[in-house]
Amino acid sequence: xxxxxxxxxxxxxxxxxxxxxxxxxxxxxxxxxxxxxxxxxxxxxxxxxxxxxxxxxxxxxxxxxxxxxxxxxxxxxxxxxxxxxxxxxxxxxxxxxxxxxxxxxxxxxxxxxxxxxxxxxxxxxxxxxxxxxxxxxxxxxxxxxxxxxxxxxxxxxxxxxxxxxxxxxxxxxxxxxxxxxxxxxxxxxxxxxxxxxxxxxxxxxxxxxxxxxxxxxxxxxxxxxxxxxxxxxxxxxxxxxxxxxxxxxxxxxxxxxxxxxxxxxxxxxxxxxxxxxxxxxxxxxxxxxxxxxxxxxxxxxxxxxxxxxxxxxxxxxxxxxxxxxxxxxxxxxxxxxxxxxxxxxxxxxxxxxxxxxxxxxxxxxxxxxxxxxxxxxxxxxxxxxxxxxxxxxxxxxxxxxxxxxxxxxxxxxxxxxxxxxxxxxxxxxxxxxxxxxxxxxxxxxxxxxxxxxxxxxxxxxxxxxxxxxxxxxxxxxxxxxxxxxxxxxxxxxxxxxxxxxxxxxxxxxxxxxxxxxxxxxxxxxxxxxxxxxxxxxxxxxxxxxxxxxxxxxxxxxxxxxxxxxxxxxxxxxxxxxxxxxxxxxxxxxxxxxxxxxxxxxxxxxxxxxxxxxxxxxxxxxxxxxx
Numbered sequence: 218x219x220x221x222x223x224x225x226x227x228x229x230x231x232x233x234x235x236x237x238x239x240x241x242x243x244x245x246x247x248x249x250x251x252x253x254x255x256x257x258x259x260x261x262x263x264x265x266x267x268x269x270x271x272x273x274x275x276x277x278x279x280x281x282x283x284x285x286x287x288x289x290x291x292x293x294x295x296x297x298x299x300x301x302x303x304x305x306x307x308x309x310x311x312x313x314x315x316x317x318x319x320x321x322x323x324x325x326x327x328x329x330x331x332x333x334x335x336x337x338x339x340x341x342x343x344x345x346x347x348x349x350x351x352x353x354x355x356x357x358x359x360x361x362x363x364x365x366x367x368x369x370x371x372x373x374x375x376x377x378x379x380x381x382x383x384x385x386x387x388x389x390x391x392x393x394x395x396x397x398x399x400x401x402x403x404x405x406x407x408x409x410x411x412x413x414x415x416x417x418x419x420x421x422x423x424x425x426x427x428x429x430x431x432x433x434x435x436x437x438x439x440x441x442x443x444x445x446x447x448x449x450x451x452x453x454x455x456x457x458x459x460x461x462x463x464x465x466x467x468x469x470x471x472x473x474x475x476x477x478x479x480x481x482x483x484x485x486x487x488x489x490x491x492x493x494x495x496x497x498x499x500x501x502x503x504x505x506x507x508x509x510x511x512x513x514x515x516x517x518x519x520x521x522x523x524x525x526x527x528x529x530x531x532x533x534x535x536x537x538x539x540x541x542x543x544x545x546x547x548x549x550x551x552x553x554x555x556x557x558x559x560x561x562x563x564x565x566x567x568x569x570x571x572x573x574x575x576x577x578x579x580x581x582x583x584x585x586x587x588x589x590x591x592x593x594x595x596x597x598x599x600x601x602x603x604x605x606x607x608x609x610x611x612x613x614x615x616x617x618x619x620x621x622x623x624x625x626x627x628x629x630x631x632x633x634x635x636x637x638x639x640x641x642x643x644x645x646x647x648x649x650x651x652x653x654x655x656x657x658x659x660x661x662x663x664x665x666x667x668x669x670x671x672x673x674x675x676x677x678x679x680x681x682x683x684x685x686x687x688x689x690x691x692x693x694x695x696x697x698x699x700x701x702x703x704x705x706x707x708x709x710x711x712x713x714x715x716x717x718x719x720x721x722x723x724x725x726x727x728x729x730x731x732x733x734x735x736x737x738x739x740x741x742x743x744x745x746x747x748x749x750x751x752x753x754x755x756x757x758x759x760x761x762x763x764x765x766x767x768x769x770x771x772x773x774x775x776x777x778x779x780x781x782x783x784x785x786x787x788x789x790x791x792x793x794x795x796x797x798x799x800x801x802x803x804x805x806x807x808x809x810x811x812x813x814x815x816x817x818x819x820x821x822x823x824x825x826x827x828x829x830x831x832x833x834x835x836x837x838x839x840x841x842x843x
Contacts, residue, residue: 597640
C-alpha cells in the first residue's frame with residue numbers, strides 16, 4: 218500500500234459516522250472485494266487498519282488491496298444485516314463467503330400440459346410445471362422415477378395429447394398400454410379427471426407421502442379380485458409389493474419427527490461444507506451438500522445464514538420446513554418467516570445432526586479424491602499448506618525426507634531414506650544404506666550413523682537440504698536425529714510417526730522436545746503421512762530381503778574350497794538357481810567351471826545331502842537355510 222493510498226484511506230475512515238451501517242472495500246479496479254456490517258461504522262472499519270496479531274492472513278491480504286471505502290448508513294443493526302446479505306448475494310465479493318456449489322442437481326418435473334408427464338431434468342424453468350428435488354445423486358432420482366412408473370400407470374410418450382388431437386383420432390395405443398403400464402389417454406380410453414387423480418398420487422409420492430397410492434392400489438386390487446379378474450389383481454398386488462420395497466429402502470427417521478430440515482457445517486481449511494437434509498412424513502427424501510469459501514471474519518452463524526438462504530433459493534424450491542434443526546442459531550433468523558430453529562443437545566434430533574455431518578464428511582472425501590485425480594498440483598498445494606499449518610512450520614515442506622531401519626534378529630542391519638517432492642515420491646533420490654559401525658540390533662545407533670552420513674555428505678557436496686525430516690518412529694528416533702542435526706549445525710524441522718504393531722500410523726510428533734499433533738484418522742494429511750510411512754517401510758524391507766538373499770547365495774556356494782565369486786556368478790548364469798546347481802551332474806558343472814571345481818562342488822553337495830538324511834555331519838556345517 219503506497220503512502221498516498223494510506224493517507225487517503227485514513228481520511229476516509231476518520232469521516233465515517235458512528236452509526237450502524239454497511240461498508241464496502243474496493244480495489245484499484247473499482248471492484249467491491251468485501252462487504253461488511255457494523256454497529257459503529259467508524260470503529261469497525263478502523264480496526265482493519267490497526268496492526269494486530271489477531272488479524273488472520275486473509276485480513277492482512279485484504280487490507281493490502283483496499284484503495285477506497287464506501288458506506289451506507291441504516292437505522293438499526295437488523296437493517297444492516299439484511300442489507301449486507303443482499304449486497305453479498307448481488308456483488309459476490311472475493312473476500313466474503315462465496316458459494317462454490319458447481320454441481321447441477323437432478324430434479325423430477327411434473328410437466329404443465331395435457332395429461333402431464335413425469336420426467337427427469339436438470340433445468341428449473343418458470344413454465345408452471347411442478348419441480349421436486351433436487352436429489353443428491355442421479356441414482357436416487359432414477360430409483361424414485363422407476364418406482365413411480367412401476368406403481369402408477371402414467372404415459373411416457375411425447376405425444377401432444379390435446380383434446381383436439383385426441384378427437385381427430387390421430388394416435389393408436391402402444392406396447393405400454395398392452396403391458397398395463399398406461400391406460401391409453403391417447404385414444405380417449407382414460408379421462409383427464411382419472412389421469413389427474415393419478416398425477417395427484419404421484420405428487421404425494423414425490424412429497425414423501427405414500428398413503429394415497431397405497432389406498433389406490435389396495436382398492437383396485439380388491440375390485441379386480443371381486444370381479445374375478447385375477448390377473449389384473451395380481452398386477453396390483455405386485456405394485457403393492459414394489460411400494461413396500463420402496464418404503465423399506467427409504468430412511469425412516471421417527472414417527473415423532475415428521476417434517477423438518479437439517480443443516481450442518483463442516484469447516485475445512487479455507488472451505489466450509491454445508492449439508493442439507495430434507496425430511497418429510499418421517500422419511501429422508503433428500504440429502505445434498507453445498508461448498509463455500511470462508512470469508513473474512515465470518516462466524517459459523519453468518520456462514521449458516523448464507524448457506525440456508527442459498528438452499529432456500531436454489532435447492533429447497535423457495536420453502537423450508539416449519540422446524541429447522543441446526544448446530545447453532547443463524548445470525549439472521551428473522552430472514553426466514555415462520556421458521557423455528559432448534560439446536561438439539563441430545564436425542565433423535567441430535568442424531569439427525571450427526572447423520573447430516575457424516576454426509577458432509579463423505580461429500581468432502583469425494584471432492585478431495587476428485588481433486589487429487591483431476592488436479593494433482595492443486596491437491597499437493599493443499600496438503601503442503603495443511604502440513605505447514607498443523608506442524609507450525611515457517612514454509613511449506615516441499616522437500617521431505619523420511620528414514621527407517623530394518624534388521625532381522627540383528628542380522629544385516631540396513632537403513633533407507635525416501636524423498637518426497639511437492640507431495641510426490643521422488644524415487645530417483647531414494648537411498649539405501651548399509652550400517653557399518655553398529656553391531657547388533659540397535660535402531661538408535663543405526664539411525665544416528667545414517668542421518669550423520671546423509672547430511673554430512675549433502676553439506677560437503679553443497680546439495681539442497683530438506684524442508685522437513687520425518688523419522689519412522691516416535692520420540693526416541695526424533696531425539697537421535699536432533700542430536701545429529703545439532704552436531705552438524707543444521708536447523709531442520711523434525712517430525713516423528715509413531716506406529717502400532719501393524720505398522721500403522723497412530724500418532725504424529727513434531728519439534729524438539731517432541732509435541733503431539735492432534736490428527737484425525739480421516740484427514741487427507743493423515744493419509745499422506747501414512748503413505749510416506751508405508752513407502753519408507755517398503756523400501757527398507759525390500760533392500761533388507763535383497764541383501765539377505767544375496768548373502769545366503771554366496772555363503773552357500775563360496776563355502777566350497779576353490780569356488781570364488783567369479784565361479785559363483787558363472788554357475789548362476791548357467792543354472793539360474795542353487796537348487797539346479799545342487800542337482801546338476803559333474804559333467805554339466807565341468808562345462809562351466811572345469812573338472813576340478815566341478816568335483817569339489819559335487820562332493821560338497823553330496824556331503825550336505827548325507828547330513829540331511831541323518832549321517833554323521835562334518836565339524837563345520839554350512840549355515841542353515843532361512
